[in-house]
Amino acid sequence: MTKSKTSKAPGSGLLAILEKNYGMSQETLERIGAFVVMWACFENYLERALWRLTGENPEGRIPSTDAIPISKLIARFREAGGGLEGKEWQIIVTILCDTADCLAQYRNALAHGQLLPASVGGGSILNSQWYGEQRKRAPVIAHIDENLVGLMLDALHELLIPMQAVAFGESPPNADPKIIGRQDELRRARSKAQEVRHLTEAMSSEKY
Numbered sequence: 001m002t003k004s005k006t007s008k009a010p011g012s013g014l015l016a017i018l019e020k021n022y023g024m025s026q027e028t029l030e031r032i033g034a035f036v037v038m039w040a041c042f043e044n045y046l047e048r049a050l051w052r053l054t055g056e057n058p059e060g061r062i063p064s065t066d067a068i069p070i071s072k073l074i075a076r077f078r079e080a081g082g083g084l085e086g087k088e089w090q091i092i093v094t095i096l097c098d099t100a101d102c103l104a105q106y107r108n109a110l111a112h113g114q115l116l117p118a119s120v121g122g123g124s125i126l127n128s129q130w131y132g133e134q135r136k137r138a139p140v141i142a143h144i145d146e147n148l149v150g151l152m153l154d155a156l157h158e159l160l161i162p163m164q165a166v167a168f169g170e171s172p173p174n175a176d177p178k179i180i181g182r183q184d185e186l187r188r189a190r191s192k193a194q195e196v197r198h199l200t201e202a203m204s205s206e207k208y
Contacts, residue, residue, distance in 0.1 A: 023118030024144065031149040032110060035156060039107045042100070042160055046073055048167035053080040074100045081166075081173070088183065089174035092162065095186045099159055102193035106152055109142035141200045148199070151192045158182070158189035 018024040024032075047065045050073065051058060056065075065073060074097050081093035113124035124142045127135040165178040173179055195202070 021117055022115050023122040025146060028144060028146045028149055031146060031153050032144070035149060035153050036107065036111060038153070038156055038160065039103065042103075042156065042163060043070060043073075045160065045163040045167045046070075046077060046100075049163055049173075050076055050080060052167060053077070053084070053173070070104050071101070074104065084172075084174040086174040086180075088180045092179055092183060092186065095183070095190050096159065096162060099155060099186065099190040099193045102190075102197040103152060103156055103159065105140050106142050106193070106197055109140045110144075113140070113142060143196065143199045148196050151196050155189040155193040158185050162186065 015026070015029065018029065019026070047063070050056070050065055051063065054064075056063060065076075068076075077100075078093060078097040081097075082090065109124050109126040113126035114128055116123045116125060121143075123144050126140045126142075127137045128139055129135060162179040162182050165176055166173045169176050169178065171177075
C-alpha cells in the first residue's frame with residue numbers, strides 16, 4: 001500500500017502533537033521506542049536467567065515467574081544470584097540489580113505515567129497526587145529529552161549483555177568472563193541510570 005503525494009505518513013498526527021505540546025523530537029521518540037522494545041527483551045532474559053539460577057524447568061507447567069511484577073523479579077535475581085560464590089560475581093549481581101531497578105522505574109513512568117507539557121519542562125509522571133489522592137507508591141518522574149533517554153538506552157544496552165549471558169551462557173554465570181569482565185561497564189551504566197532516575201531530587205538540591 002502506497003500513500004499519495006498529498007497524504008501524510010501514518011501516525012504523523014500524534015507525532016506532531018508530541019513534538020509541539022510535549023517537546024519530544026523525532027530523535028527522542030526513536031530512543032523511547034528503542035528503550036521500550038529492548039526493555040521487553042531484558043524482561044525475557046531476566047525470566048530465563050531466574051530459571052537457570054534456580055534450576056526451574058517450566059516445561060508443561062506455569063513457571064514461578066509468571067505474572068510477577070518486574071520489581072519482584074529483580075529482587076528474586078538479587079537473592080538467587082547472591083547464592084552463588086565469588087566476590088566479583090557478587091559485585092556484578094549488586095550493580096546489575098541496582099541498575100535494573102532504576103531502569104524499571106523509568107520505563108514504568110514512560111509507559112504508564114501522565115505526560116507533562118513542554119511548558120513545565122516535559123517528562124512523564126507516575127503516581128501523581130494532583131487531586132489530593134493517596135498512592136501506594138511514591139511519585140516517579142521520567143525526565144525526557146534526546147540525551148536523557150539516550151543515557152538510559154546506553155545503560156540498558158550494558159545490562160542486556162550480561163543478563164543474556166546469565167540466561168543462555170554455557171559457562172556457570174559466576175565464572176563466565178562475559179559477565180565477570182564487565183564490572184567497569186556496569187558501574188558506568190548504574191551511574192548513568194541513577195543520575196537520570198533521580199534527576200528530580202538532584203535538581204531540587206542546593207548542589208545541583
